[in-house]
Amino acid sequence: MPELPEVTALAADLNTRLSGRVIDRFAVLSFAALKTVDPPVSALSGMTVEGVTRHGKFLDLAAGDLHLIIHLARAGWIRWRDGAPPPPTGRPARGPLAARLVLDDGSGIDITEAGTKKSLSLAVVRHPEELPGIARLGPDPLADDFTLDVFAGILSGQGRAQIKGVLRSQSVIAGIGNAYSDEILHAARMSPFKPAAMPPEQIARLFEAMQSTLRDALARADGLAASELKSEKKLGMQVHGRTGEPCPVCGDTVRQVIFADSTLQYCPTCQTGGKPLADRVLSRLLK
Template sequence: MPELPEVTALAADLNARLTGRVIDRLTISAFAALKTFDPPVEALHGLTIAGVSRHGKFLDVSAGDLHVVLHLARAGWIRWRETPPPPPSGRPGKGPLAARLVLDDGSGLDITEAGTKKSLSISVVRDPSDVPGIARLGPDPLDASFTRDAFARILAGQGRAQIKGVLRNQSVIAGIGNAYSDEILHAARMSPFKPAAMSDDELDRLYDAMQSTLREALARADGLAASELKSEKKSGLRVHGRTGEPCPVCGDTIRQVIFADSTLQYCPTCQTGGKPLADRVLSRLVK
């Protein structure tokens, strides 16, 4: 799933390609992906794109007085196409193609989603805040107002909620997902199951880790085309997705915990005092 650094770079890449271009049409192949009906997608015809921006993990293509808001979810992506699209083949919605944004010269974007579990969303709205996911977003961790004291107030309000879940909760902090929450907690030398209520020293460590991890990832992604962002993200991760590999800091073996719909990765030596965390899925398999 693209997170704050990749969505920021993707927005910059698309902004450079799309600003000033005229929309011919938005065609929907996966009808479940379209979450709105008013305004209709036909209202985009002839509008000039003013720019592309980011709200948390949402992309916002602004055209005229409308916005096309995209959330790529776990397996969605965007591909730039220089030439007119080929005619549709097969039944709509059966392949990876979810939608196409076609410009007046035939170039444009293919919006795709891999896998069988479809969560990608497309909304055509008059205001980005009309999208429920944007309306309930928490503060952006790279905004100037997101200070150490602001972060302290956020954590104080979360009480004993596990810090991994707090970092991933888009209503609490916008833009951080499964991968970068693992990376931040590893950099902070903190267990993913630690309560959000913590000491001042721990809070300082976590805040610094959040800022450095996200800003370093943002710098690595800066200027990359959409086609390069996935591989860059994977290559820059130290623990997430690296189960069984040595920790780059201490050399211990990176472990994972499996949940119903996701996994987390961590280093026991760096984060949990050398103790492996209980993995309920693995425990059930052993019984």
Template sequence: MPELPEVTALAADLGGRLAGRTIDRLSIVAFSALKTFEPSPDALRGTTISGVSRHGKFLDIAADDLHIVIHLARAGWIRWREGAPPPPTGRPSKGPLAARLVLDDGSGLDITEAGTKKSLAISIVRDPAEVPGIARLGPDPLDPAFTREVFAGILAGQGRAQIKGVLRNQSLIAGIGNAYSDEILHVAKMSPFKPAAMTDDEIDRLYASLESTLRDALARADGLAASELKGEKKSGMRVHGRTGQPCPVCGDTIRQVIFHDSTLQYCPTCQTGGKPLADRVLSRLLK
């Protein structure tokens, strides 16, 4: 899933390509992806794109007084297309193409989603805050107002909740997902199951890890084209997606915990005092 660093870089890349361009049409191929009915996609015809921005993990393409808000979910992506789109073949609704933004010269964006679980969401609104997911976003960790004191208040309010879930909760902190929460906790040398209620020293360490991890990822993604961002994210991971590989810090084997719809990765030596975390799904399979 694209998270804060990738969506920030994607917005910058697309903003450079789209700003000042005129929309010919937005064609919705997978109708389940469109989450609004008014304004209709036809209202975008002839509008001029003023820029592309980010709200948490949401991408916002502003065109005159309208906004195309896209949440790429787990398997969505956007591809820039230089030329006119090819003619449709077969049954496009069965393929990965969810929508196509066509500019007045035929170039534009292909919005795609891999896999069978379709969660990509496109909304056409006059105000981004009309999108429920944006309206309930917590503070952005890249905002200067996101201070150590603000972060400490969020943690204190969550009490015994596991820190992994707190970092991923978009209503508490916007933009961090499964991958970067794993990375932040590895840098901080904390168990993903650690309670959110922490000592001052632990808060200091986790806040510094959050800031450095996200800003390092932003620096790596800065200036990259959309086509390069997925590969950069994967290559920059220390523990996430690296089950069975050696930890880059201590050399221990990276382990994972499997949930019903996701996994987390961690280093036992760095994060849990050498003890493997209980993996209930794996335990059931081994019975």
């Protein structure tokens, strides 16, 4: 799933390619992905793209007085197409293609979603805040006003909630998902099941780990095309997605905990005092 660094890079890449261009049409091929009906997608035709930005993990393509909002979810992606798309066959669409934006010269973007579990979402709105997912977003962790004091207040308000879940909650902090929460906690040398309310010195350590992890990932992704972002993200991971491999910091074996719909990875030596976490949904560190 693309998270804050990748969505930021995607927005920058698309902004360069699309700004000032005229939309010929926007075609939705996976109708379950479309979450709005008014304005219709046909209203984008003839609009000039004014820019592409992001809100948390949402991409926001502004065109005229409308916004095309894209959430790529777990398996969605965007591919740039230099030439005109192939002509329609008249048969129902199959495969990963969910939507297609065509510019006035035939080039454009294909929005795809792999796998059978479809959760990619598309919306055409007049204001981004019309979407509940955007309206309830928490603060952006890389915003200038996201200070250590703001972060401390957020953690205090979460009480005994597990810090892994707090970092992933989009209504608490926008843009961090499963992968970067693993990386942030590894950099902070902190258990994923640690309560959010913690001493000031630990809050400062976690805040620094969050800032450095996200900013380093942003720097690696800066200037990359969409086609290069997935591999760059994977290469930059220290523990996430590396179960069974040696931790690059201490050499211990990276372990995982499996949940109903996701997994987390961690290093026992770096994060849990050498003790493995029980691999069940309600796991917590055995003291």
